[in-house]
Amino acid sequence: MIAEKQRLQDANWKNWGPYVSNRQWGNVREDYSPNGNAWGFANHDRAESYTYRWGEEGIAGISDAKQLLCFGLSFWNKKDKMVKERFFGLSNPQGNHGEDIKELFYYLDNTPTHSYMKMVYKYPINEFPYEDLVTENGKRSKKEPEYEIFDTGIFDNNEYFDIFIEYCKASTDDILVRVEVCNRSGKDAPILVAPTLWFRNNWKWGYNTYKPQLNASYEGCIDIHHDSISIKKFYSRNTHARSVFCENETNTPKLYGAPASENIYFKDGINDHIIRNTDTVNPEKRGTKASFLIDEIIEAGQSKTFEFRLTAHEHDEPFYQFDEIFNIRLAECNEFYADIQHDVTDEDERNVQRQAFAGLLWNKQFYHYNVGKWLKGDPNFDAPRNFNDYVRNTEWNHLHNKDIISMPDKWEYPWYATWDLAFHCVPLSIIDAEFAKGQLLLLTKEWYMHPNGQLPAYEWNLSDVNPPVHAWSCFRVFKIDEKQNGKPDLLFLEKVFQKLLLNFTWWVNRKDKNGNNIFGGGFLGLDNIGAFDRNMILKDGQYLEQADGTSWMAMYALNMMRIAMELAQYYQVYEDMAIKFFEHYLYIAEAMENLGEGTKGLWNEEDGFFYDVLQLGNGESVSLRLRSIVGLIPLFAVEIIDHHLLEKMPNFRERMDWVLKNKPELTKLVSHWDEEGQGRKHLMSILRKNRLTKVLTRMLDEKEFLSSYGIRAMSKVYEENPFVFSVHGNENVVYYTPAESDSRMFGGNSNWRGPIWFPINFLIVESLQRFHFYYGNSLKVEFPTGSGDKKNLDEVAQNISKRLCSIFLKDEDGQRAFNGGNEIFNHNEYFKDYITFYEYFHGDNGRGVGASHQTGWTATVAKLMKPRLTI
Structure with missing residues (x-):
């Protein structure tokens, strides 16, 4: 068996991975301001001194699956105002088009178990243009493009380092790290490389007193003491590396003017020591954050390699066969993707596909957010919420997320979004179907899904409404997995179907305003697609009938019908559920045609297109004849059923016959299921051929x-x-x-x-x-x-x-x-x-x-x- 596929059968190989966020500051879960100003409460410049409550950030960061211990890379070019510990970008108010990362890095490789990973970061040799990026973007209007880091000229004359960061695993708790720093310029340039290890702070909030520790063991080795972490040693191959220590604790004197506590070695102690040569690191060489400091000059056009190891055991020769292990894991990575891409012959296409998979895997993240605790605060730290004003997510007290989740983007969107995740899981299922299925199930768990059946949207507003594509993704992943493994995972499909029944019911009860099978939901993930804010509460009884919301629900009904038909091949009880969703689909199709007496339908025959309809308070309606993808989404409500599948479902077939005979007003609205197409197939679609x-x-x-x-x-x-x-x-x-x-x-x-x-x-x-x-x-x-x-x-x-x-x-x-x-x-x-x-x-x-x-x-x-x- 291919080595990586064999590792996928052992969950322990995923105990460590790229689970550290690229940005923890500016997120809702770290916002403890009274006015909900998440971007202002914890910003980029405060991040070096502020200890986070819910997660950690770093460059190429890895952690265990519970994020108790983290590792990341830091650098200093001897010119910047701060050590490069985290990627820089603009907050939402600073950017002329919203938040925007201002760094250049690329994810090059990754395997599903993270047995081999590689990325490259382009770090300027000259002073990083922090102020220039903020100032210039602040000047630009919405009509102008964003001012990007490349526009600053900082990369002119190749004056940057290509920093290649590679990880491989010798075993589940033995991680090798290789950092190659390449000077692309025509002049020698200094750099400080600071691999950093730290514990996520779990001891200050008032729930427990256990505090782990890092301490110097001997030259080139740091000891790791944590009763829940198997990794015990951190080695540096560079014998002249100097170890420094501080605490992952907020620098309260700097941020708040508070008196210094007994502990003066705050989170930013290593940064301050490097930049200003202060005595802000612990001379006793112990703490909860530690770095090896390696000072080098990289000659023009040359490179130097730095090697480290995180391991569970003491090694007399920790770097023995280091290169051989890397070579084996890279060969196994190549073998895995050669199998995945066996029919892809074009080298450029193979490269793009492989980097797409790498980006998916690097964007996994430990995501922790307990809304109940976040709302009320912790025993040692109150949350000054002003509940008389807007406070986010007050209806989601039950939500307790503490999992590895596929993120849209670990800097700009370092929080899950339900409909994004549904799309992630389709390509993920090609390389790791078990993870994809697990992600889809996770969002339906009772500590995620609201008791009323709503799926959480995203942390900025968990109650917002995403397009209901979860059922589509579940069935798509199910069929990919079945083809890969040669057998259907019926338990997965049945589990997710039961939970999606609750979600479908929530949609029917909450988003069908008048019980007429026309669905709203606000912007539905399509932020500014309309002429006005589709989440806006309209005056005088006006409301919007959404072509996209209704079409998504028609698609949802067909997806649920198809899942029920699949399960009915094994459990006859699901045949009745298939009938239920078939009929619901027909009622939605009818509603799209006729919104009621005297009102316009969503279809405009003159334009040959679907539009939203604004219902006025006087009973009249206005078709919003704005041609956008809102009018294309009805295409998605389509299902093809093989005739042999119908023959296995006599009750379903009988009910369809009855509907056709007794409710012709419904069946005439959609492509007729009884008209067999190519290969004895049946079509269900909102769109007839015309x-x-x-x-x-x-x-x-x-x-x-x-x-x-x-x-x-x-x-x-x-x-x-x-x-x-x-x-x-x-x-x-x-x-x-x-x-x-x-x-x-x-x-x-x-x-x-x-x-x-x-x-x-x-x-x-x-x-x-x-x-x-x-x-x-x-x-x-x-x-x-x-x-x-x-x-x-x-x-x-x-x-x-x-x-x-x-x-x-x-x-x-x-x-x-x-x-x-x-x-x-x-x-x-x-x-x-x-x-x-x-x-x-x-x-x-x-x-x-x-x-x-x-x-x-x-x-x-x-x-x-x-x-x-x-x-």
Whole structure:
């Protein structure tokens, strides 16, 4: 058996991993301000002196699965105002488009058990431009692009270090660390390398008094004392490394002007000692935070390697066979991915896929948030909550998260988001199906899911509503896992189905305002897609009927029906549940057509498109004829059923026959299940053939949605002629904006008014493939619209996939679109093969925008590469 696959059968191999956040400051769970100012309470500059309550941050940080002990790398170029212990970026108020990391690093490799990991960090040789980045971004308007670190000129003349950080495991509790510092410039440059070990502070809050300790053992060795940690020794191969110690305790005199306690060796003691040569480290060489300090000069164009080891046992020769172990683990990593990519022949595609998987795995994080404790404070530290004003998450007292979770991005989004996670799990299931299934189940556990059935959204507002894609992801992961292992994991599917029943019921009870099967939910993850804030409470009894919310629910009903049909093959009781969801789907389809007497439906026949409808207090309605992906989401409500599956479900078939005979007003609204398509298949879709063709005519029009890089979030027709709509006396104007947001709505850090988003595009591709599965060559559409060239829907899906993949792949000139035309990134030998998987992409040129490491849902590109992964 492939070595990495064998390790996946032993959970102990995941005891240690890249579970340390890239940013803990500025998060809700660390906010103990009375006014909810999370960005101001713990900011970047305070972070070096402030001890966190719920988690830790670091550069290339690793920890045990409970994050009791952490390890990370720190550096100093002898010019910066502070040691580089954490990645720098702007807070949300500082950025002209919201929060934004201002560093360059790339995740290059990782295995599911983290037996081998590699990344590279580009650290400037000259003084890091902290003030310049803050000041210039503060000056820029929403109409201007963000001012990035590369724009400062700090990387001119290659004046930076490439710092390659590698980990491998000799065993489950024996971790080897290799750091290679490469001077890319033409001049010698100093650097201090400071590998750092520290305990997460669990002793100061008032729940226990146990305090672990680190202390110097002998030259090049630090002892680790913790009764729950098997690793006991930290070795440095560099014999001239000097060990220094302080405490992971807040520097209260510096931050709050409080009197110094007996302990004066605060968290920032090592930083201050390095920068100012102060006596802020413990001369007795003990504490809860420790570093080896290694001072070096790296000659021009040269490199030096530094090696360390975290291990459970004392070794007479801790670095014996060090390189051999690394070589074995790297070979096993290559073997694992060679098996995954056995049908992918193009080297560039293999590189992009592998870095997509690496980004997914590096973005795992220990996530700890006990809302009940957070709201009331700890025995030793009160929480000054002003409950008369807005306090987040007061309805989620039950929520207690303390797990390893796949993050969207460990700097910009170092907290889980439910609908993001659903997309993460699809590519994750290709490399580690057990982890993917575990993640999907985790969100449905009773200490996550609200007692009323709602899934938590994200920590900034757990009560917000994400699109209900959990059932889709569960079934998708189930089928991938079944194909990989040759047998279905029915226990997983049954467990998650039972919990999703609660969530579906919550949606029906809470988001169907009038009980008419039309669903709202606010922005539904599509922050500023509308003409106005879709979370806004409207006046005079007005409310919004959402085409996307209703379509998501139609998709949800079909997903649940399909899961029930799968389970019914083994347990007949689920046949009745399949019938229930089939009928619910039909009622939603009917509601989309007819919102009630005198009101407009969500479908506009004149435009051949779906729109939101604003219901007025006087009983009239207004169709918001803004063409966006809101009107494309009905494509996702599609399911294809093989005839042989129906033959195994006589009760289901009988009920469908009855509905067809007795409720023709329902069945005429959707593609008829009794009309067998290619290969005796049955189609269930909100879009009949006529409407499907009309929607695709819009979507595949290069003047509207179709970009050279995928499907835009909004029609390009609004670039010159904006959509205008008035509500509450305010005129709302929406332009097509292909990249950065022009609105501060929802913090201004995302934009759904034009860019290309991978999760939506992934669902579009899958939906087209499903339609083709039914229609085959009997349905062809113009592609692009107006070209006269007819293609079947699978050919369309493949072409869209190719456009999406082209964002990352080299074109004939060696350019990668996501780099936005940056010649250094595209052609320099030290950049050209490094990939960043952005949050979203420019609707016209494919430039990466938003969070630069949101590999989570953008990693779905790994499933789209050609030839397609065979799973």
